[in-house]
Every structure is written in C-alpha cells, then in structure tokens.
Amino acid sequence: DIQMTQSPSTLSVSVGDRVTITCRASQSISNWVAWYQQKPGKAPKLLIYKASSLESGVPSRFSGSGSGTEFTLTISSLQPDDYATYYCQQYNNYLITFGQGTRLEI
Amino acid sequence: QVQLAESGGGVVQPGRSLRLSCTVSGFSLNTYGMHWVRQSPGKGLEWVAVMSPDGTASYYADPVKGRFTISRDSSKNRIYLQMHSLTAADTSVYYCARDRHYDDNGSTVIDFWGQGTLVSVSS
Numbered sequence: 001d002i003q004m005t006q007s008p009s010t011l012s013v014s015v016g017d018r019v020t021i022t023c024r025a026s027q028s029i030s031n032w033v034a035w036y037q038q039k040p041g042k043a044p045k046l047l048i049y050k051a052s053s054l055e056s057g058v059p060s061r062f063s064g065s066g067s068g069t070e071f072t073l074t075i076s077s078l079q080p081d082d083y084a085t086y087y088c089q090q091y092n093n094y095l096i097t098f099g100q101g102t103r104l105e106i
Numbered sequence: 107q108v109q110l111a112e113s114g115g116g117v118v119q120p121g122r123s124l125r126l127s128c129t130v131s132g133f134s135l136n137t138y139g140m141h142w143v144r145q146s147p148g149k150g151l152e153w154v155a156v157m158s159p160d161g162t163a164s165y166y167a168d169p170v171k172g173r174f175t176i177s178r179d180s181s182k183n184r185i186y187l188q189m190h191s192l193t194a195a196d197t198s199v200y201y202c203a204r205d206r207h208y209d210d211n212g213s214t215v216i217d218f219w220g221q222g223t224l225v226s227v228s229s
Contacts, residue, residue, distance in 0.1 A: 001168065034215040036151075043201055043219035044151065087151055093212040094156060094165045096141070101150040 002026050002090050006099030013104050019075040021102045023088035028068045034089045035064055035073045037082075038101075044087060048073065078104070108132035108218045110202050115223030118192055126187040128202030128220055135180045136160070139208025141216060142176060142187045144198035152198070156205065156213050157185065165213075169195070192227045199224050 003026040013019055023033065031051035036044035046055045048064035051071055061076040075082055083106065088099040114126040126142075142154040155176040157164045164176050175188040185202055199222040207214040 032214075036216075038151075043203075043221060044216070046215055046217055049206075049215045085150075089151075089215070091212065091214050094163075095167070096153045096156070096213045098143075098151040098153060 001095055002029060002092055002097055004088055004090050004097050004099040006088055006102055008102060009100060010103045010105060012106070013078055014106070015078055015080055017075075017078045019078050019082075019104065021073045021086055021088075023066075023071045023073075023099045025069045025071070025090055025092075029090050029092040031067045032090055032092045033064070033066065033071045034091065035062075036087045036089065037084045038087065039084045047086075108204070110204065110218060110220035112200060112202050112220045112223035115200065115225045117226045117228060119229050120193055120227055122192055123188070123190045124192060124225060125189070126200055126202075126223060126225070128185045128187075130183050130185070130202075130204070133204070135178055135183060135185065139205035139213060140176075140178070140185045141203045141205055141213070142174075142185075143201045143203055143216070143219075144196075145201070145222070146198045154200070155187065156208070159208060189225070192225075194227050197225060197227045 005024045033051045035048040038044040052064045063074045085101045085103045109131045112128045118124045141156045155166045157176045178185040201222045202220045203216040204218040206217040
C-alpha cells in the first residue's frame with residue numbers, strides 16, 4: 001500500500017501568513033493527489049485534485065504543486081476562515097490513503 | 107442536489123457486529139464509486155473500503171479486510187458497511203462518500219461526503 005507522510009502535523013500561523021504543507025508518497029504516484037480541508041465536527045471539503053487543479057468554488061489563495069513523490073499545498077495569505085486541518089490523499093489505484101493531517105492553529 | 111446520510115451507528119460491545127447504512131440522493135449509485143472513510147476521535151482520516159459503480163468490485167484497507175463488507179442496494183439508493191468482530195480500534199465516525207470519477211484505473215477524489223455516524227466499541 002502507498003503511504004502518505006504529511007508534515008508538519010501542527011503549524012502555528014497568523015492571518016496573512018503564507019502557509020506551506022507537504023506530503024511525501026512512499027512511491028511515485030504521478031500527480032494523483034488531492035487536498036482536503038476539514039473543520040471540527042464537519043466532513044472534509046475537497047480543495048485541490050490532480051495535484052494542482054483548484055476545485056470549483058475554492059478561493060484562489062489555495063494552490064497545489066508537485067509530482068512523483070513530493071507534493072505541496074500552499075495558502076498564499078491565510079484568512080480567518082482557513083483555520084482547519086488539512087489532509088492530502090493519494091489515488092494512484094483502487095486503494096486510497098490519506099496523510100496524517102496538518103492542523104493550523106493560532 | 108447531492109446528499110448522503112449515514113445511519114446505524116451506536117455503542118456496540120467488543121466482538122459484536124454492526125451494519126451501517128448510507129442513503130444517497132441526487133445521483134445514481136450505478137454511476138459512481140462509493141467509499142467508507144472513518145475518523146477516530148481527535149485523529150485523522152482513514153480509508154476503509156470502496157465499491158465500484160457496477161457493484162462487482164470492492165476493495166478494503168488492511169485493518170478491516172476479512173471483517174468488513176461493503177455492499178449496496180441500488181433500488182433503495184443505499185450502500186452498507188457490515189462490520190464484524192469489532193474492537194475498540196474500530197471506534198470512529200464513519201463517513202460514506204462519493205468518488206468523483208471511479209473507473210477501471212481505480213479510485214479518484216471524493217467530492218461529496220455524508221455527515222458521519224459514530225460507532226463506539228465498548229463493553
């Protein structure tokens with residue numbers, strides 16, 4: 001199975017900060033990576049798919065990059081609504097896996 | 107609009123069984139692959155299982171393989187997760203979720219999620 005190692009697990013940030021979260025796959029997965037945002041008590045929300053494609057309705061301050069085994073989610077200027085936990089997900093085959101999550105805290 | 111609603115969660119003793127249901131609306135189960143994803147309290151997301159749109163194929167995460175079974179009843183717009191030999195490690199919120207483009211190449215991204223149902227395994 002493909003493992004996704006996400007870092008950091010927690011990130012202390014402030015409004016306006018540029019935020020970068022990284023995921024590393026245990027083997028090459030081309031660009032088959034998605035990113036989700038989850039707020040407490042809610043289901044996750046899709047932000048990015050195919051490593052860098054922005055989901056409809058998601059603010060343009062969110063962007064994704066990477067291919068092969070290294071992937072990055074970037075928030076260009078953090079907004080108050082962005083305080084949440086973020087997960088990467090690989091979909092290289094039938095079995096999907098998530099990263100461990102990155103919680104943004106004040 | 108697309109909606110997914112899980113039910114069937116609750117408190118169950120270790121070693122016992124439980125069946126979760128997910129009723130969907132706004133789309134056909136014959137068109138989309140469907141996942142179960144779980145989340146232990148305060149922990150991250152863990153993929154559990156997926157079923158193909160035609161219902162002929164299913165795949166499982168190693169921790170649940172041989173104990174959990176995903177199935178569906180398209181006429182009722184429902185998918186199920188039958189869980190056996192439950193342990194404390196299975197305590198989680200269980201989400202059903204729709205795969206956007208599941209095809210012969212495999213699973214893809216999840217574009218819609220239910221609200222989740224909590225399963226607590228405790229004596």
